Amino acid sequence: MYKRTKETFNTRFTSIKLLQIKNGVIMSRPSKLTPEIQQKIGENIALGLSYSLAAEAAGVTYQSLNSWLKRGQTEKYGIYNQFFKHIQKCNADGAR
Numbered sequence: 001m002y003k004r005t006k007e008t009f010n011t012r013f014t015s016i017k018l019l020q021i022k023n024g025v026i027m028s029r030p031s032k033l034t035p036e037i038q039q040k041i042g043e044n045i046a047l048g049l050s051y052s053l054a055a056e057a058a059g060v061t062y063q064s065l066n067s068w069l070k071r072g073q074t075e076k077y078g079i080y081n082q083f084f085k086h087i088q089k090c091n092a093d094g095a096r
Contacts, residue, residue: 031079032060033068038083041065042090 037058044054055065072084 032064033079033083038086042086045087046090046094048094 037060040058041054041060044057045051049057051065052062055062068080069084069087072078072080072082072087075081
């Protein structure tokens with residue numbers, strides 16, 4: 001974990017705007033996987049859309065969707081695991 005002041009960060013990494021600084025600690029940017037995005041993707045998959053089209057309709061790339069699913073499959077808990085389980089359920093609902 002790096003501890004830098006905001007001034008040090010800005011002078012050394014002026015072109016990087018993806019990171020946040022909280023209490024002097026550099027934080028990574030927040031995930032685009034919000035409950036709204038999760039719901040949109042799930043609804044689209046339940047309707048029978050491909051993963052690529054479901055992601056595009058929700059405003060994210062297929063690569064993001066795929067990485068979220070892979071991460072959710074390997075993690076035992078957390079937002080990505082919940083998303084993976086939600087997509088599995090939507091796939092099952094769409095198969096009916």
